[in-house]
Amino acid sequence: MxxxxxxxxxxxxxxxxxxxxxxxxxxxxxxxxxxxxxxxxxxxxxxxxxxxxxxxKARGAFNALLNLPPSVRARGVVAYSTGNHGQAVAWAARTLDIPATIVMPADAPANKVDKARRHGAQVVQYDRQRESRETIGMRLLAETGATLVPPGDHPxxxxxxxxxxxxxxxxxxxxxxxxxxxxxxxxxxxxxxxxxxxxxxxxxxxxxxxxxxxxxxxxxxxxxxxxxxxxxxxxxxxxxxxxxxxxxxxxxxxxxxxxxxxxxxxxxxxxxxxxxxxxxxxxxxxxxxxxxxxxxxxxxxxxxxxxxxxxxxxxxxxxxxxxxxxxxxxx
Known part of the structure:
Protein backbone atom coordinates (compact mmCIF):
# COMPACT_ATOMS: atom_id res chain seq x y z
CA MET A 1 0.00 0.00 0.00
CA LYS A 57 -4.30 6.11 -22.52
CA ALA A 58 -7.38 4.20 -23.71
CA ARG A 59 -6.05 1.15 -21.88
CA GLY A 60 -6.06 2.72 -18.42
CA ALA A 61 -9.30 4.59 -18.98
CA PHE A 62 -11.26 1.49 -19.91
CA ASN A 63 -9.82 -0.61 -17.09
CA ALA A 64 -10.63 2.00 -14.46
CA LEU A 65 -14.18 2.56 -15.69
CA LEU A 66 -14.93 -1.14 -16.18
CA ASN A 67 -13.96 -1.75 -12.55
CA LEU A 68 -16.53 0.75 -11.24
CA PRO A 69 -19.73 -0.75 -9.78
CA PRO A 70 -22.92 0.19 -11.68
CA SER A 71 -24.14 2.46 -8.87
CA VAL A 72 -20.87 4.39 -8.98
CA ARG A 73 -20.87 4.62 -12.78
CA ALA A 74 -24.28 6.30 -12.67
CA ARG A 75 -22.81 9.27 -10.78
CA GLY A 76 -20.24 9.86 -13.49
CA VAL A 77 -16.48 10.33 -13.63
CA VAL A 78 -14.09 13.29 -13.58
CA ALA A 79 -10.64 13.30 -15.15
CA TYR A 80 -7.95 15.96 -15.45
CA SER A 81 -5.71 15.81 -18.45
CA THR A 82 -3.52 17.72 -20.88
CA GLY A 83 -5.40 15.88 -23.60
CA ASN A 84 -4.86 12.19 -24.24
CA HIS A 85 -6.10 10.87 -20.90
CA GLY A 86 -9.12 13.14 -21.17
CA GLN A 87 -9.95 11.88 -24.64
CA ALA A 88 -9.55 8.30 -23.47
CA VAL A 89 -11.83 8.74 -20.45
CA ALA A 90 -14.40 10.54 -22.61
CA TRP A 91 -14.34 7.70 -25.18
CA ALA A 92 -14.55 4.97 -22.55
CA ALA A 93 -17.32 6.80 -20.69
CA ARG A 94 -19.35 7.20 -23.87
CA THR A 95 -18.86 3.53 -24.75
CA LEU A 96 -19.99 2.45 -21.28
CA ASP A 97 -22.76 5.09 -20.99
CA ILE A 98 -21.13 6.96 -18.08
CA PRO A 99 -21.34 10.77 -17.69
CA ALA A 100 -17.87 12.34 -17.90
CA THR A 101 -16.32 15.73 -17.11
CA ILE A 102 -12.77 16.45 -18.28
CA VAL A 103 -10.64 19.21 -16.74
CA MET A 104 -8.18 20.44 -19.39
CA PRO A 105 -5.75 23.39 -19.56
CA ALA A 106 -6.82 26.34 -21.67
CA ASP A 107 -3.73 25.92 -23.84
CA ALA A 108 -4.33 22.23 -24.57
CA PRO A 109 -4.24 21.42 -28.30
CA ALA A 110 -7.57 22.29 -29.88
CA ASN A 111 -7.89 18.88 -31.53
CA LYS A 112 -7.69 17.12 -28.15
CA VAL A 113 -10.28 19.41 -26.57
CA ASP A 114 -12.61 19.03 -29.54
CA LYS A 115 -12.32 15.25 -29.52
CA ALA A 116 -13.15 15.03 -25.81
CA ARG A 117 -16.27 17.08 -26.48
CA ARG A 118 -17.20 15.02 -29.53
CA HIS A 119 -17.00 11.92 -27.37
CA GLY A 120 -19.77 13.46 -25.25
CA ALA A 121 -17.80 14.76 -22.27
CA GLN A 122 -18.23 18.12 -20.61
CA VAL A 123 -14.91 20.00 -20.76
CA VAL A 124 -13.88 22.45 -18.02
CA GLN A 125 -10.80 24.49 -18.94
CA TYR A 126 -8.37 26.29 -16.62
CA ASP A 127 -5.20 28.40 -16.61
CA ARG A 128 -2.37 26.01 -15.77
CA GLN A 129 -0.13 28.89 -14.60
CA ARG A 130 -2.61 30.19 -12.03
CA GLU A 131 -5.06 27.39 -11.25
CA SER A 132 -4.77 23.83 -9.95
CA ARG A 133 -6.45 21.08 -11.94
CA GLU A 134 -6.55 18.94 -8.81
CA THR A 135 -8.44 21.66 -6.90
CA ILE A 136 -10.92 22.03 -9.75
CA GLY A 137 -11.34 18.28 -9.92
CA MET A 138 -12.02 18.01 -6.19
CA ARG A 139 -14.65 20.75 -6.44
CA LEU A 140 -16.42 18.92 -9.26
CA LEU A 141 -16.37 15.68 -7.28
CA ALA A 142 -17.95 17.40 -4.30
CA GLU A 143 -20.63 18.95 -6.50
CA THR A 144 -21.55 15.82 -8.47
CA GLY A 145 -20.60 12.79 -6.39
CA ALA A 146 -18.61 11.54 -9.37
CA THR A 147 -15.47 9.38 -9.21
CA LEU A 148 -12.03 10.75 -10.03
CA VAL A 149 -9.99 8.89 -12.67
CA PRO A 150 -6.51 10.47 -12.50
CA PRO A 151 -3.95 9.91 -15.27
CA GLY A 152 -1.31 8.30 -13.05
CA ASP A 153 -2.19 7.82 -9.41
CA HIS A 154 -4.71 5.02 -9.88
CA PRO A 155 -3.81 1.31 -9.63
Whole structure:
Protein backbone atom coordinates (compact mmCIF):
# COMPACT_ATOMS: atom_id res chain seq x y z
CA MET A 1 0.00 0.00 0.00
CA UNK A 2 1.10 3.57 -0.70
CA UNK A 3 -0.91 5.87 1.52
CA UNK A 4 -4.43 4.89 0.46
CA UNK A 5 -3.24 3.62 -2.95
CA UNK A 6 -2.55 -0.05 -3.65
CA UNK A 7 0.59 -0.70 -5.67
CA UNK A 8 -0.48 -3.13 -8.43
CA UNK A 9 1.44 -6.19 -9.52
CA UNK A 10 1.86 -8.35 -12.60
CA UNK A 11 -1.35 -10.22 -11.84
CA UNK A 12 -3.22 -6.90 -12.17
CA UNK A 13 -1.70 -6.37 -15.62
CA UNK A 14 -2.92 -9.81 -16.68
CA UNK A 15 -6.41 -9.12 -15.33
CA UNK A 16 -6.51 -5.74 -17.06
CA UNK A 17 -5.51 -7.30 -20.38
CA UNK A 18 -8.49 -9.67 -20.25
CA UNK A 19 -10.86 -6.94 -19.10
CA UNK A 20 -10.05 -4.34 -21.75
CA UNK A 21 -9.52 -6.70 -24.71
CA UNK A 22 -13.00 -6.12 -26.21
CA UNK A 23 -12.50 -2.34 -26.17
CA UNK A 24 -8.92 -1.59 -27.26
CA UNK A 25 -6.66 -2.57 -30.13
CA UNK A 26 -3.82 -5.03 -29.84
CA UNK A 27 -1.40 -2.70 -31.58
CA UNK A 28 1.29 -4.02 -33.88
CA UNK A 29 5.05 -4.14 -33.64
CA UNK A 30 6.81 -2.55 -36.62
CA UNK A 31 10.37 -2.99 -37.88
CA UNK A 32 12.21 -0.56 -40.15
CA UNK A 33 15.46 -1.53 -41.91
CA UNK A 34 16.52 2.12 -41.82
CA UNK A 35 15.95 2.36 -38.07
CA UNK A 36 17.68 -0.97 -37.47
CA UNK A 37 20.73 0.30 -39.35
CA UNK A 38 20.79 3.56 -37.39
CA UNK A 39 20.38 1.76 -34.05
CA UNK A 40 22.81 -1.05 -34.85
CA UNK A 41 20.28 -3.69 -33.79
CA UNK A 42 16.68 -4.78 -34.39
CA UNK A 43 14.20 -2.16 -33.14
CA UNK A 44 10.57 -3.11 -32.61
CA UNK A 45 8.22 -0.11 -32.52
CA UNK A 46 5.04 -0.56 -30.44
CA UNK A 47 2.42 1.45 -32.34
CA UNK A 48 0.21 2.94 -29.63
CA UNK A 49 -0.25 5.97 -31.92
CA UNK A 50 -2.71 3.66 -33.72
CA UNK A 51 -4.61 2.84 -30.51
CA UNK A 52 -8.28 3.83 -30.19
CA UNK A 53 -8.42 7.56 -29.31
CA UNK A 54 -4.89 7.80 -30.75
CA UNK A 55 -2.90 6.95 -27.62
CA UNK A 56 -2.13 4.27 -25.05
CA LYS A 57 -4.30 6.11 -22.52
CA ALA A 58 -7.38 4.20 -23.71
CA ARG A 59 -6.05 1.15 -21.88
CA GLY A 60 -6.06 2.72 -18.42
CA ALA A 61 -9.30 4.59 -18.98
CA PHE A 62 -11.26 1.49 -19.91
CA ASN A 63 -9.82 -0.61 -17.09
CA ALA A 64 -10.63 2.00 -14.46
CA LEU A 65 -14.18 2.56 -15.69
CA LEU A 66 -14.93 -1.14 -16.18
CA ASN A 67 -13.96 -1.75 -12.55
CA LEU A 68 -16.53 0.75 -11.24
CA PRO A 69 -19.73 -0.75 -9.78
CA PRO A 70 -22.92 0.19 -11.68
CA SER A 71 -24.14 2.46 -8.87
CA VAL A 72 -20.87 4.39 -8.98
CA ARG A 73 -20.87 4.62 -12.78
CA ALA A 74 -24.28 6.30 -12.67
CA ARG A 75 -22.81 9.27 -10.78
CA GLY A 76 -20.24 9.86 -13.49
CA VAL A 77 -16.48 10.33 -13.63
CA VAL A 78 -14.09 13.29 -13.58
CA ALA A 79 -10.64 13.30 -15.15
CA TYR A 80 -7.95 15.96 -15.45
CA SER A 81 -5.71 15.81 -18.45
CA THR A 82 -3.52 17.72 -20.88
CA GLY A 83 -5.40 15.88 -23.60
CA ASN A 84 -4.86 12.19 -24.24
CA HIS A 85 -6.10 10.87 -20.90
CA GLY A 86 -9.12 13.14 -21.17
CA GLN A 87 -9.95 11.88 -24.64
CA ALA A 88 -9.55 8.30 -23.47
CA VAL A 89 -11.83 8.74 -20.45
CA ALA A 90 -14.40 10.54 -22.61
CA TRP A 91 -14.34 7.70 -25.18
CA ALA A 92 -14.55 4.97 -22.55
CA ALA A 93 -17.32 6.80 -20.69
CA ARG A 94 -19.35 7.20 -23.87
CA THR A 95 -18.86 3.53 -24.75
CA LEU A 96 -19.99 2.45 -21.28
CA ASP A 97 -22.76 5.09 -20.99
CA ILE A 98 -21.13 6.96 -18.08
CA PRO A 99 -21.34 10.77 -17.69
CA ALA A 100 -17.87 12.34 -17.90
CA THR A 101 -16.32 15.73 -17.11
CA ILE A 102 -12.77 16.45 -18.28
CA VAL A 103 -10.64 19.21 -16.74
CA MET A 104 -8.18 20.44 -19.39
CA PRO A 105 -5.75 23.39 -19.56
CA ALA A 106 -6.82 26.34 -21.67
CA ASP A 107 -3.73 25.92 -23.84
CA ALA A 108 -4.33 22.23 -24.57
CA PRO A 109 -4.24 21.42 -28.30
CA ALA A 110 -7.57 22.29 -29.88
CA ASN A 111 -7.89 18.88 -31.53
CA LYS A 112 -7.69 17.12 -28.15
CA VAL A 113 -10.28 19.41 -26.57
CA ASP A 114 -12.61 19.03 -29.54
CA LYS A 115 -12.32 15.25 -29.52
CA ALA A 116 -13.15 15.03 -25.81
CA ARG A 117 -16.27 17.08 -26.48
CA ARG A 118 -17.20 15.02 -29.53
CA HIS A 119 -17.00 11.92 -27.37
CA GLY A 120 -19.77 13.46 -25.25
CA ALA A 121 -17.80 14.76 -22.27
CA GLN A 122 -18.23 18.12 -20.61
CA VAL A 123 -14.91 20.00 -20.76
CA VAL A 124 -13.88 22.45 -18.02
CA GLN A 125 -10.80 24.49 -18.94
CA TYR A 126 -8.37 26.29 -16.62
CA ASP A 127 -5.20 28.40 -16.61
CA ARG A 128 -2.37 26.01 -15.77
CA GLN A 129 -0.13 28.89 -14.60
CA ARG A 130 -2.61 30.19 -12.03
CA GLU A 131 -5.06 27.39 -11.25
CA SER A 132 -4.77 23.83 -9.95
CA ARG A 133 -6.45 21.08 -11.94
CA GLU A 134 -6.55 18.94 -8.81
CA THR A 135 -8.44 21.66 -6.90
CA ILE A 136 -10.92 22.03 -9.75
CA GLY A 137 -11.34 18.28 -9.92
CA MET A 138 -12.02 18.01 -6.19
CA ARG A 139 -14.65 20.75 -6.44
CA LEU A 140 -16.42 18.92 -9.26
CA LEU A 141 -16.37 15.68 -7.28
CA ALA A 142 -17.95 17.40 -4.30
CA GLU A 143 -20.63 18.95 -6.50
CA THR A 144 -21.55 15.82 -8.47
CA GLY A 145 -20.60 12.79 -6.39
CA ALA A 146 -18.61 11.54 -9.37
CA THR A 147 -15.47 9.38 -9.21
CA LEU A 148 -12.03 10.75 -10.03
CA VAL A 149 -9.99 8.89 -12.67
CA PRO A 150 -6.51 10.47 -12.50
CA PRO A 151 -3.95 9.91 -15.27
CA GLY A 152 -1.31 8.30 -13.05
CA ASP A 153 -2.19 7.82 -9.41
CA HIS A 154 -4.71 5.02 -9.88
CA PRO A 155 -3.81 1.31 -9.63
CA UNK A 156 -6.30 0.25 -12.33
CA UNK A 157 -4.98 2.87 -14.75
CA UNK A 158 -1.36 1.97 -14.06
CA UNK A 159 -1.90 -1.78 -14.41
CA UNK A 160 -3.67 -1.38 -17.74
CA UNK A 161 -0.92 0.81 -19.18
CA UNK A 162 1.34 -2.17 -18.61
CA UNK A 163 -0.75 -4.23 -21.03
CA UNK A 164 1.05 -2.57 -23.94
CA UNK A 165 4.32 -4.08 -22.74
CA UNK A 166 2.58 -7.41 -22.11
CA UNK A 167 1.41 -7.45 -25.73
CA UNK A 168 4.79 -6.39 -27.10
CA UNK A 169 6.71 -9.02 -25.14
CA UNK A 170 4.24 -11.75 -26.11
CA UNK A 171 4.39 -10.71 -29.78
CA UNK A 172 8.19 -10.66 -30.04
CA UNK A 173 9.72 -13.73 -31.69
CA UNK A 174 11.26 -15.99 -29.01
CA UNK A 175 14.81 -15.19 -30.13
CA UNK A 176 14.13 -11.43 -29.95
CA UNK A 177 12.60 -11.75 -26.49
CA UNK A 178 15.62 -13.67 -25.26
CA UNK A 179 17.93 -11.05 -26.79
CA UNK A 180 15.89 -8.05 -25.64
CA UNK A 181 18.20 -5.45 -24.13
CA UNK A 182 16.13 -2.25 -24.11
CA UNK A 183 12.51 -1.25 -23.58
CA UNK A 184 12.10 2.53 -24.02
CA UNK A 185 8.96 4.48 -23.20
CA UNK A 186 7.85 8.11 -23.20
CA UNK A 187 7.29 9.48 -19.70
CA UNK A 188 5.09 12.23 -18.28
CA UNK A 189 3.65 11.32 -14.90
CA UNK A 190 5.27 7.89 -15.19
CA UNK A 191 2.23 5.61 -15.36
CA UNK A 192 3.13 3.89 -18.60
CA UNK A 193 6.72 3.26 -17.55
CA UNK A 194 5.56 1.85 -14.21
CA UNK A 195 2.97 -0.41 -15.79
CA UNK A 196 5.52 -1.65 -18.31
CA UNK A 197 7.95 -2.32 -15.46
CA UNK A 198 5.49 -4.84 -14.00
CA UNK A 199 5.32 -6.78 -17.27
CA UNK A 200 9.06 -6.59 -17.89
CA UNK A 201 9.91 -7.86 -14.44
CA UNK A 202 7.81 -10.95 -15.08
CA UNK A 203 8.63 -11.66 -18.73
CA UNK A 204 11.95 -9.97 -19.55
CA UNK A 205 13.82 -9.07 -16.35
CA UNK A 206 17.08 -8.98 -18.32
CA UNK A 207 15.95 -5.96 -20.40
CA UNK A 208 16.74 -2.37 -19.40
CA UNK A 209 13.71 -0.10 -18.94
CA UNK A 210 14.47 3.50 -19.89
CA UNK A 211 12.07 6.47 -19.80
CA UNK A 212 12.36 9.48 -22.11
CA UNK A 213 11.10 12.96 -21.22
CA UNK A 214 11.13 16.41 -22.84
CA UNK A 215 13.79 18.86 -21.67
CA UNK A 216 12.26 21.22 -19.14
CA UNK A 217 9.86 18.50 -18.00
CA UNK A 218 12.53 15.98 -17.03
CA UNK A 219 11.25 15.50 -13.49
CA UNK A 220 11.77 11.74 -13.61
CA UNK A 221 15.39 12.20 -14.73
CA UNK A 222 16.05 14.49 -11.76
CA UNK A 223 13.94 12.45 -9.33
CA UNK A 224 15.95 9.30 -10.05
CA UNK A 225 19.15 11.27 -9.55
CA UNK A 226 18.01 12.69 -6.20
CA UNK A 227 16.23 9.60 -4.89
CA UNK A 228 12.93 11.42 -4.32
CA UNK A 229 10.20 13.06 -6.37
CA UNK A 230 11.14 16.56 -7.51
CA UNK A 231 9.06 19.11 -9.40
CA UNK A 232 9.74 20.86 -12.67
CA UNK A 233 10.49 24.58 -12.70
CA UNK A 234 7.23 26.43 -13.54
CA UNK A 235 7.01 28.13 -16.90
CA UNK A 236 8.97 25.66 -19.01
CA UNK A 237 7.80 25.13 -22.57
CA UNK A 238 7.87 22.06 -24.80
CA UNK A 239 6.28 20.72 -27.97
CA UNK A 240 5.34 17.63 -25.94
CA UNK A 241 2.01 18.81 -24.53
CA UNK A 242 1.12 15.24 -23.53
CA UNK A 243 4.10 15.04 -21.14
CA UNK A 244 3.81 18.29 -19.20
CA UNK A 245 3.42 16.76 -15.74
CA UNK A 246 4.65 19.02 -12.94
CA UNK A 247 6.03 16.14 -10.82
CA UNK A 248 6.17 12.34 -11.12
CA UNK A 249 2.89 10.84 -9.96
CA UNK A 250 3.22 9.25 -6.53
CA UNK A 251 2.03 5.72 -7.33
CA UNK A 252 4.06 5.31 -10.56
CA UNK A 253 7.19 6.66 -8.85
CA UNK A 254 6.84 4.04 -6.12
CA UNK A 255 7.59 1.55 -8.91
CA UNK A 256 9.80 3.64 -11.20
CA UNK A 257 12.08 4.75 -8.40
CA UNK A 258 13.06 1.11 -7.89
CA UNK A 259 12.72 -0.44 -11.34
CA UNK A 260 13.63 2.14 -13.96
CA UNK A 261 17.16 1.54 -15.24
CA UNK A 262 17.46 5.11 -16.45
CA UNK A 263 15.74 8.21 -17.76
CA UNK A 264 16.87 10.70 -20.39
CA UNK A 265 15.72 14.10 -21.65
CA UNK A 266 15.34 15.16 -25.29
CA UNK A 267 15.12 18.63 -26.83
CA UNK A 268 12.30 19.96 -28.99
CA UNK A 269 14.63 19.80 -32.00
CA UNK A 270 15.33 16.13 -31.33
CA UNK A 271 11.63 15.44 -30.92
CA UNK A 272 10.84 17.26 -34.17
CA UNK A 273 13.45 15.15 -35.96
CA UNK A 274 11.79 11.99 -34.61
CA UNK A 275 8.32 13.15 -35.71
CA UNK A 276 9.71 13.78 -39.21
CA UNK A 277 11.50 10.41 -39.22
CA UNK A 278 8.26 8.65 -38.31
CA UNK A 279 6.39 10.44 -41.08
CA UNK A 280 9.02 10.15 -43.81
CA UNK A 281 10.56 6.75 -43.09
CA UNK A 282 7.73 4.87 -41.37
CA UNK A 283 4.69 6.65 -42.87
CA UNK A 284 3.34 7.13 -39.34
CA UNK A 285 1.86 10.22 -37.70
CA UNK A 286 3.23 10.52 -34.17
CA UNK A 287 2.68 13.42 -31.79
CA UNK A 288 5.72 15.00 -30.09
CA UNK A 289 5.03 13.42 -26.70
CA UNK A 290 4.59 10.05 -28.38
CA UNK A 291 7.92 10.36 -30.17
CA UNK A 292 10.29 11.13 -27.27
CA UNK A 293 11.55 7.56 -26.84
CA UNK A 294 12.24 7.33 -30.58
CA UNK A 295 13.92 10.75 -30.35
CA UNK A 296 16.16 9.52 -27.55
CA UNK A 297 17.25 6.54 -29.66
CA UNK A 298 17.84 8.58 -32.83
CA UNK A 299 19.77 11.27 -30.93
CA UNK A 300 22.01 8.72 -29.22
CA UNK A 301 20.79 9.34 -25.67
CA UNK A 302 19.99 5.64 -25.33
CA UNK A 303 21.77 2.72 -26.98
CA UNK A 304 20.61 -0.71 -28.02
CA UNK A 305 24.04 -2.05 -27.03
CA UNK A 306 23.69 -4.35 -30.02
CA UNK A 307 20.60 -6.10 -28.65
CA UNK A 308 16.95 -6.09 -29.68
CA UNK A 309 14.96 -3.07 -28.49
CA UNK A 310 11.29 -2.18 -28.08
CA UNK A 311 10.48 1.52 -28.45
CA UNK A 312 6.97 2.75 -27.68
CA UNK A 313 5.30 5.32 -29.93
CA UNK A 314 2.68 6.31 -27.37
CA UNK A 315 0.38 8.68 -29.25
CA UNK A 316 -0.55 10.21 -32.58
CA UNK A 317 -2.79 13.12 -31.62
CA UNK A 318 -0.94 16.02 -33.19
CA UNK A 319 -2.54 19.25 -34.40
CA UNK A 320 -2.12 19.43 -38.17
CA UNK A 321 -0.74 23.02 -38.05
CA UNK A 322 1.98 21.85 -35.64
CA UNK A 323 2.79 18.87 -37.85
CA UNK A 324 3.07 21.21 -40.82
CA UNK A 325 5.49 23.47 -38.91
CA UNK A 326 7.62 20.52 -37.86
CA UNK A 327 7.80 19.24 -41.41
CA UNK A 328 8.57 22.74 -42.73
CA UNK A 329 11.54 23.18 -40.36
CA UNK A 330 13.39 20.16 -41.72
CA UNK A 331 16.97 21.08 -42.49
Missing amino acids: LGTLRVPGYEDVLAAADRIAPYVRRTALLRSPTLDDLAGAPVWLKLENLQVTGSF DVLAAQGTLALEALRDLPPAALENLGLFATPCGGGGMAAGCALALQALAPHARLVAAEPAGYDDTVRSLASGQRVSNVPGATTLCDALMASIPAELPYAINGRRLDGAVAVTDDEVSAAVRFALEELRLVVEPGGAVALAALLAGHVSTQGKDAVVVLSGGNIDLPLLARIVATAS
